[in-house]
Amino acid sequence: MIQKLSANSNVQARVRVILVEDDFDLRQGLTDFLRLNSLAVTSVGNGAEFNRALGTETFDIAVIDLNLPDTSGFEIARFLTRTTNIGIIILTARTLRDDKVRGYAEGANLYLTKPVDGEELVFAIRNLAARLKQAGEISKASVQPTTSxxxxxxxxxxxxxxxxxxxxxxxxxxxxxxxxxxxxxxxxxxxxxxxxxxxxxxxxxxxxxxxxxxxxxxxxxxxxxxxxxxxxxxxxxxxxxxxxx
Incomplete structure (x- = not known):
């Protein structure tokens, strides 16, 4: 049964998630669970849809499968690391050490394997978003205001x-x-x-x-x-x- 987890609603409202998963049933199930737990979720099934979504929306966290029909999740992680401040969670059935090492090398903050526990994923997203927000606030505080x-x-x-x-x-x-x-x-x-x-x-x-x-x-x-x-x-x-x- 899908259940709602308790958490600070103010934090949840700020967390915007893009889920990249080509398995339709899994994508729908995870999307429903995350939304039930007050996360704003955009779900896509391939790299092309991901690019379109990124062009029109902003996100705090990306949850990415590695095996996609038109690209690799590694490529998406590398792109996000180089061009954005979005937190990256890889969610995949690939459990080999080399895959995990490469995932982190491409910029993943977390590497989770399927099948994933819904509660674990929710708290992983919330905690990563909170850490990134705190780091961003510290970074902003260190920059002196100017007129330019x-x-x-x-x-x-x-x-x-x-x-x-x-x-x-x-x-x-x-x-x-x-x-x-x-x-x-x-x-x-x-x-x-x-x-x-x-x-x-x-x-x-x-x-x-x-x-x-x-x-x-x-x-x-x-x-x-x-x-x-x-x-x-x-x-x-x-x-x-x-x-x-």
Whole structure:
């Protein structure tokens, strides 16, 4: 019987989970159990669905199966580690030591094996989310407020004037660096597209818009609005002081 576990409801409401599992029955069962325990869950069955969800939503924790039909859970873990601050729990039937070692090497915070106990998974998610939140608050407290936005290329992060740090993907960083180089002047879509490493640009290309949309969501989650303004038929400019270091 699915049962609801007792826990602090304020903590639960902040935990957003993406579950990547190709087994439909298992995915539905885990999704129902996690939601019953007040976790906000988006469940997907493959890497393509994962990418679409990541482009439109933000998450605190990713629970990832390793054997997916179109990619490897290791690849997803590596991508999340390099481009986000999302906590990573690998949930798999693979029990070999080499798989566990690789999982942690790719950035997993926890490696759980199937069949998983529902209560164990709930508390693993809650505890990991709480630790990451605490670490983020300590990191923010260590950054001194300024009047400028800062792109830190070494840490690959954007720091807002109040000192909130947002992890950037490679293309998000290139996008902001190119805007910073123009010191408030408008940069065309074609220029930004090339600066971000895309091979070809057409007026119908939406890769730039997807990157900007994800970036706005990240900054909004940190309590700020990103001052990147679109100029009709011209491009984008950064409305404020932005420094690259």
């Amino acid at each position: 936005w800062i792109v830190d290329r070494v840490a690959q992060s954007l720091i807002s004037p109040p000192g909130a740090a947002v992890k950037l993907s490679g293309r998000e960083a290139k996008f902001l660096v190119r805007l910073a180089e123009e010191k408030g002047r408008t940069v065309s879509r074609a220029e930004l597209f090339r600066a971000m490493g895309y091979q070809e640009w057409t007026a119908q290309t939406r890769g730039l818009d997807a990157v900007l949309r994800r970036l706005r969501v990240k900054v909004r989650d940190a309590g700020m609005d990103l001052p990147v303004h679109a100029v009709h038929a011209a491009g984008f400019h950064f409305a404020g002081e932005i420094i690259v270091k």
